[in-house]
Amino acid sequence: MFYQPIVHLQSRDIFGFESLFRLITNDNKVMMPQEIIPVAEETGLIIDLGQKILDSVLNFSDRLPENIKISVNISPVQFDKPGFEDELIKSIKDKKVNPEKLIIEITESTLMSNISDKIKKIDKLKESGIQIALDDFGTGYSSLNYLKRFPLDYLKIDISFVSGIGKDKSDEMIVKTIISMAKNLNMMTIAEGIENEEQLRFLKYEGCDLGQGYYFGKPASQSEILKLTGKKGL
Ligand code: C2E
Ligand code: CA
Ligand code: CA
Numbered sequence: 001m002f003y004q005p006i007v008h009l010q011s012r013d014i015f016g017f018e019s020l021f022r023l024i025t026n027d028n029k030v031m032m033p034q035e036i037i038p039v040a041e042e043t044g045l046i047i048d049l050g051q052k053i054l055d056s057v058l059n060f061s062d063r064l065p066e067n068i069k070i071s072v073n074i075s076p077v078q079f080d081k082p083g084f085e086d087e088l089i090k091s092i093k094d095k096k097v098n099p100e101k102l103i104i105e106i107t108e109s110t111l112m113s114n115i116s117d118k119i120k121k122i123d124k125l126k127e128s129g130i131q132i133a134l135d136d137f138g139t140g141y142s143s144l145n146y147l148k149r150f151p152l153d154y155l156k157i158d159i160s161f162v163s164g165i166g167k168d169k170s171d172e173m174i175v176k177t178i179i180s181m182a183k184n185l186n187m188m189t190i191a192e193g194i195e196n197e198e199q200l201r202f203l204k205y206e207g208c209d210l211g212q213g214y215y216f217g218k219p220a221s222q223s224e225i226l227k228l229t230g231k232k233g234l
Helices: 033-043 046-061 076-080 084-094 115-127 144-149 169-184 197-206 222-228
Strands: 002-008 014-020 069-073 102-106 131-137 154-157 188-191
Touching: 002 069, 002 222, 014 046, 033 046, 046 069, 046 076, 046 084, 069 131, 076 084, 084 115, 115 131, 154 169, 169 188, 169 197
Parallel strands: 014 069, 069 102, 102 131, 131 154, 154 188
Antiparallel strands: 002 014
C-alpha cells in the first residue's frame, strides 16, 4: 500500500493519509489500482484483496501517531458483503487499533441500493468510532437525498472539479457549492488532486477544510510516510 498525505489547508499540518493500492509484479513493474480493482470486483477476488488491504492498513496505522487518521477505499462489492462491518470492527479490536483513527471511503454507487441496509451498516461503523467519507463527490448521481439520509463525516470533492479551478467558472461554482452545502450539513470537505498554489488559494478562501494532491505530496511508501509524520506543515 502507498499513502498520500491529507493536510489541513489553513495550517498545512498533516491530518492523515489516504491508502492507495499498488501491485508490484515479479519483474518490478508497478500496476495501478484502476488496472486491478475492476477485474477484482468482477471476479469476486476483491473480497480477499480488500481484506488484505484492510489488514495492511490497520497494521500501518498502529505505527502512526495517535492524532493521525488513515483512510481506506472500500469497493461497493466489499461493503455489500453481509457482515462486512462486524468483521471490520472485530479486526480493529483484535489488532488493538483505535477505531477513531480510521476513515472508510465509499462512493455514491455504494449507497444506491438497499438503502436501509446501508444505513444500518454505516450506523454500526460510526458507533464503533470509525468515520465515513463520501468519495468522488459530484461525479455520480449526487442525489442530495444520500447526504440527508446517511450520517457521513467527510465529502471528498472530486479531482475533476479541483483541476478546473482557475480555468473553468462552472467548476469553481460547483466546488464553492459543495463546500457550503457540506458546511450546512455539518460535514468536513476534503479536496482531491490539488496541484498548484492557485487551487489551494481558492479552496482556502472558500473554506474547504482539508486537501490532498501532488502539491503537498504524491502517494509514497510506508517508510517515506513515516519520515513525514514528525513535520509541522507540508
Ligand atoms: P481515488 O480514491 O479517487 O484516489 C485518488 C486518486 O488520485 C489516486 O489514484 C491518487 O494517486 C490520485 N491523485 C492524488 N493526488 C493527485 C494529483 O494531485 N493529481 C492527479 N492527477 N492525481 C492525483 P490511484 O492511486 O491511481 O487510485 C485510483 C483509484 O483506484 C482510486 O481513486 C480508488 O477509487 C481506487 N483505489 C485505490 N486504492 C484502492 C484500494 O485500496 N481499494 C479500492 N477498493 N479501491 C482503490
Ligand atoms: Ca479515495
Ligand atoms: Ca476520489
